[in-house]
Amino acid sequence: MMFAIGGNQSALNPHGPIARSIVTHTWWLLAISIAVYVVVMAALLIALARRRRESDDLPATTSRLTRNVGVAVVLTVLTLIGIAASSVVAGRGLYSPSGAGAITVDVVGHQWWWDFQYHDVTPSDVFTSPNELHIPVGVPVVIKAMSTDVIHSFWVPNLMGKRDLIPGIVTNTWIQADEPGVYRGQCAEFCGHQHAHMALNVVAEPMDEFLTWIQHQREPAAEPSTDLERRGQQVFLQSPCVTCHAIRGTDAGSHVGPELTHVASRLTLAAGTLPNARGHLAGWIANSQSIKPGNRMPPNPLAPDDLQAVLAYVRSLR
Amino acid sequence: MLTAQEGSLSVWALGIALWALSLLGVSCQREVRPFQDFSVASARTQKLVESPFQNNAYGTAEGKRLFDQFNCSGCHAHGGGGMGPALMDDKWIYGSEPTNIFESIVEGRPNGMPAWRNKIPDQQVWELVAYVQSMSGNEPIDVLPSRSDHMRSSTPENARRAQTPVQTHTP
Numbered sequence: 001m002m003f004a005i006g007g008n009q010s011a012l013n014p015h016g017p018i019a020r021s022i023v024t025h026t027w028w029l030l031a032i033s034i035a036v037y038v039v040v041m042a043a044l045l046i047a048l049a050r051r052r053r054e055s056d057d058l059p060a061t062t063s064r065l066t067r068n069v070g071v072a073v074v075l076t077v078l079t080l081i082g083i084a085a086s087s088v089v090a091g092r093g094l095y096s097p098s099g100a101g102a103i104t105v106d107v108v109g110h111q112w113w114w115d116f117q118y119h120d121v122t123p124s125d126v127f128t129s130p131n132e133l134h135i136p137v138g139v140p141v142v143i144k145a146m147s148t149d150v151i152h153s154f155w156v157p158n159l160m161g162k163r164d165l166i167p168g169i170v171t172n173t174w175i176q177a178d179e180p181g182v183y184r185g186q187c188a189e190f191c192g193h194q195h196a197h198m199a200l201n202v203v204a205e206p207m208d209e210f211l212t213w214i215q216h217q218r219e220p221a222a223e224p225s226t227d228l229e230r231r232g233q234q235v236f237l238q239s240p241c242v243t244c245h246a247i248r249g250t251d252a253g254s255h256v257g258p259e260l261t262h263v264a265s266r267l268t269l270a271a272g273t274l275p276n277a278r279g280h281l282a283g284w285i286a287n288s289q290s291i292k293p294g295n296r297m298p299p300n301p302l303a304p305d306d307l308q309a310v311l312a313y314v315r316s317l318r
Numbered sequence: 319m320l321t322a323q324e325g326s327l328s329v330w331a332l333g334i335a336l337w338a339l340s341l342l343g344v345s346c347q348r349e350v351r352p353f354q355d356f357s358v359a360s361a362r363t364q365k366l367v368e369s370p371f372q373n374n375a376y377g378t379a380e381g382k383r384l385f386d387q388f389n390c391s392g393c394h395a396h397g398g399g400g401m402g403p404a405l406m407d408d409k410w411i412y413g414s415e416p417t418n419i420f421e422s423i424v425e426g427r428p429n430g431m432p433a434w435r436n437k438i439p440d441q442q443v444w445e446l447v448a449y450v451q452s453m454s455g456n457e458p459i460d461v462l463p464s465r466s467d468h469m470r471s472s473t474p475e476n477a478r479r480a481q482t483p484v485q486t487h488t489p
Contacts, residue, residue, distance in 0.1 A: 239436055240437060256387070293353040294351065298439040298442050301440075
């Protein structure tokens with residue numbers, strides 16, 4: 001257990017109020033359980049070592065023993081009630097934000113990736129950020145969780161407990177990070193073939209950086225600047241890519257797969273499965289089934305020149 | 319020494335065990351999930367004539383999912399037919415072979431079927447082919463989908479009577 005304490009995907013290394021309250025509760029429960037265990041074992045050992053005496057059958061001894069057992073039962077019940085009550089109090093705090101939520105983000109679970117939708121009163125300012133949740137540091141962010149296919153569970157161990165994403169129902173939770181950093185999250189409800197490769201990154205950053213990020217994400221995709229990139233855009237728009245992926249600013253507008261408007265600015269590919277690098281992207285486009293078997297993206301047998309062009313174009317979408 | 323009766327009993331037991339074992343082999347093939355049968359090399363230059371998802375439960379179920387997602391029901395109405403021809407009956411205008419169905423999807427057909435070339439990747443077309451075959455019961459019963467994810471009034475594919483294909487159009 002000790003080696004699991006550090007790292008950016010560990011419930012024992014809290015970086016937010018929810019995770020801290022969970023881990024404090026965990027340590028208290030553990031300490032109480034150990035204390036009870038030690039007391040019970042000590043009593044048992046004493047009883048085993050003790051010899052029978054003449055006075056054991058006297059009425060006075062019997063009534064003293066009855067009183068002792070009574071006291072032990074009362075103490076046990078009180079301990080249990082105390083633990084249950086503190087669990088309820090700690091649990092309630094997990095789902096109601098500690099203050100007014102700075103922003104609300106929808107998290108939509110898909111087999112096998114996450115979509116984060118940032119809302120705005122201006123429809124053109126609404127955007128999605130697949131597999132990467134950016135949040136400002138130090139303020140609660142309200143999360144509305146839903147699913148398009150099966151039950152998933154949203155879990156960022158360093159920041160918050162699990163929240164199930166249930167098809168047809170919107171569940172609420174919140175998240176807050178106290179210091180900047182990248183925290184890894186993971187689907188925590190078995191959801192099919194690639195459940196283990198359904199991860200996400202939470203990027204917590206100071207408010208001004210967060211606002212810059214929002215501004216950038218709202219912009220449509222960068223226009224292709226070289227001939228190769230222009231060719232790549234053409235190939236993208238004429239091949240099956242366009243059936244599932246959206247790139248704002250082009251004719252690609254489908255939201256079956258992750259939006260690619262700013263894909264090159266993200267940390268990972270394929271829901272936290274691969275580092276976002278050119279070679280990985282090439283392998284993913286050509287035959288993603290060899291990387292994440294069973295995922296919903298079919299293999300794309302593009303001609304080598306076309307693949308290079310698409311790579312250049314997609315890599316330019318910062 | 320075994321009596322004659324005991325001997326025939328043990329032959330029976332052996333026979334049943336072998337039969338059960340052979341069933342195991344059949345079901346393995348049926349439940350295989352051929353994720354990687356389409357490598358980069360399998361571009362359309364190398365034409366497949368046999369459906370790689372024939373008699374395969376996974377491919378058929380994926381085809382069913384895609385049939386909904388690509389809105390095939392918009393014209394074919396879950397197989398019952400509407401603007402487009404019915405797919406769950408015995409009539410096959412352009413042939414019932416997997417390659418015929420593949421071509422109907424990829425090349426399109428007169429009177430409204432669009433060509434899905436370069437829109438639907440080959441792997442998914444073959445999954446759709448497997449499902450289209452299953453709609454009229456032309457796949458083994460243990461491969462056919464048994465129920466839908468959503469409420470639907472039509473009979474599940476594995477409870478439909480198999481239709482003998484009849485070609486109604488001679489090219």
